Amino acid sequence: MRLGVPAGPEFGGRGSGASRAQPGRLAPLRRLRSAPRPGGSREKPHPLPPAVGTPRPVEEAGRASVRNSPRVWNSGLQRRRSSHSSRPCLPVPGRVEGGPGPSGAFGLPSGKVLREAASRNLTSASPQPEDEEDEEPALEELEQREVLVLGLDGAGKSTFLRVLSGKPPLEGHIPTWGFNSVRLPTKDFEVDLLEIGGSQNLRFYWKEFVSEVDVLVFVVDSADRLRLPWARQELHKLLDKDPDLPVVVVANKQDLSEAMSMGELQRELGLQAIDNQREVFLLAASIAPAGPSFEEPGTVHIWKLLLELLS
Numbered sequence: 001m002r003l004g005v006p007a008g009p010e011f012g013g014r015g016s017g018a019s020r021a022q023p024g025r026l027a028p029l030r031r032l033r034s035a036p037r038p039g040g041s042r043e044k045p046h047p048l049p050p051a052v053g054t055p056r057p058v059e060e061a062g063r064a065s066v067r068n069s070p071r072v073w074n075s076g077l078q079r080r081r082s083s084h085s086s087r088p089c090l091p092v093p094g095r096v097e098g099g100p101g102p103s104g105a106f107g108l109p110s111g112k113v114l115r116e117a118a119s120r121n122l123t124s125a126s127p128q129p130e131d132e133e134d135e136e137p138a139l140e141e142l143e144q145r146e147v148l149v150l151g152l153d154g155a156g157k158s159t160f161l162r163v164l165s166g167k168p169p170l171e172g173h174i175p176t177w178g179f180n181s182v183r184l185p186t187k188d189f190e191v192d193l194l195e196i197g198g199s200q201n202l203r204f205y206w207k208e209f210v211s212e213v214d215v216l217v218f219v220v221d222s223a224d225r226l227r228l229p230w231a232r233q234e235l236h237k238l239l240d241k242d243p244d245l246p247v248v249v250v251a252n253k254q255d256l257s258e259a260m261s262m263g264e265l266q267r268e269l270g271l272q273a274i275d276n277q278r279e280v281f282l283l284a285a286s287i288a289p290a291g292p293s294f295e296e297p298g299t300v301h302i303w304k305l306l307l308e309l310l311s
């Protein structure tokens with residue numbers, strides 16, 4: 001088994017990968033396939049035409065629109081992706097950070113549903129009739145990339161989405177009871193990031209979505225030693241579900257003194273054992289360090305890697 005990229009300076013690492021990387025930097029990691037997937041072996045779920053409209057540079061991601069939890073349903077989804085036909089709606093209260101109040105069940109979004117909601121500037125959407133499928137709104141023309149953000153509750157997923165979209169982290173942990181999404185434009189495409197809450201009753205739904213996205217980001221609380229075995233178990237369930245999906249494991253909360261080293265995390269998460277054909281990265285991060293100021297958001301390097309993988 002090849003243990004990928006040594007921790008070079010460009011990744012903010014310090015050598016063997018056994019030491020803790022600097023918070024906020026890309027950490028020693030393991031890349032098992034040298035080239036990013038340039039639309040290669042894994043078929044894009046939405047082979048859409050090239051982006052239209054005014055391209056915006058990646059650096060402007062902070063100004064991206066944030067769509068907090070549009071209430072959407074799965075209507076129309078089944079027609080594009082057959083595997084969606086069995087996708088369940090989340091039988092959970094609809095309260096999501098910044099989103100509408102509790103009422104009824106959520107159907108989790110995928111790119112198409114998110115695009116529909118965004119194009120209509122909706123925070124909630126009703127089921128769409130079948131014959132609207134052919135009417136593609138302007139936003140539908142934009143090329144999309146989809147990233148699923150998972151991890152145990154409290155790992156930092158919502159914080160990641162907030163910081164990426166230029167918002168300050170929230171004080172304390174406000175659990176996501178359904179999903180949470182953000183769309184970030186780049187000059188070449190738009191990136192939809194979808195968080196599904198990490199509480200135990202929501203983890204069941206994670207696997208329904210891994211085959212629908214381009215990259216999986218799995219956020220781990222590096223200081224949560226006790227629950228690491230659960231994180232490992234959930235991560236490997238997802239890996240088993242889609243053997244080709246590139247995975248970025250974010251070892252978050254590296255600012256905490258009790259945070260595990262990258263070597264330890266690599267071992268405890270069982271990353272060495274992962275199939276050589278898969279792209280797997282382990283990145284150290286402090287997405288929202290508890291201490292005073294920090295120079296750059298802890299998301300910068302994660303975002304750069306995502307862009308590389310999605311290009």
Ligand SMILES: Nc1nc2c(ncn2[C@@H]2O[C@H](COP(=O)(O)OP(=O)(O)OP(=O)(O)O)[C@@H](O)[C@H]2O)c(=O)[nH]1
Binds near residue numbers: 255288
């Ligand atoms: N010390 C420290 N705390 C962090 C960091 N990132 C996030 N947090 C905190 O971790 C807590 C949980 O963050 P969330 O983003 O809400 O966690 P989540 O993964 O979305 O959790 P669920 O929605 O319940 O699945 C919050 O209090 C954050 O401020 C970090 O890098 N360092």
Ligand SMILES: [Mg+2]
Binds near residue numbers: 157195
């Ligand atoms: Mg959350």
